[in-house]
Amino acid sequence: MNEHQPWKFTCEICGDHSLTVTHVWSILAGTDSENWQEWGPLEASHHWHYDFKEKIEKIDDDIQVERGDFGEFAEDDSNSEPEEYEIVKQESDSESDEFYVNCAACDREIEFGWSEIDRGGGIFPVECSDFIPGKYWPEPRYLDSWQKKGWLQQL
């Protein structure tokens, strides 16, 4: 495989260079729902693999990040916002799935986007050296944040 690391991440807090990708999802188990998470390193290719998997009893506040709500957002800026984002959100089979990218050492959350629509392709954290604003699809949780920064794709 290609050993070349085409991008670099240096945590501004702890100086670490590694990123961890975490996937959190819920499954229905009888009358209850179970929450699971799996995580592993983000690789040079902007893909990742999961090294660990565990059931989590409860999603805590740290994980369940709440950002601006989409309804309000749509009212504020319905003119310039590409509708594709809303369509993705509605049609997704796994709306409850959450993805996170964190510094592997200090666990600081790093915003990231996807190289293809609907959470496809690779993961591109904003603090990686090869991140290009306007090129990637934001993880839906960061849509509002990216819009304010002018990082949304110009289609």
Ligand SMILES: [Zn+2]
């Ligand atoms: Zn760090």
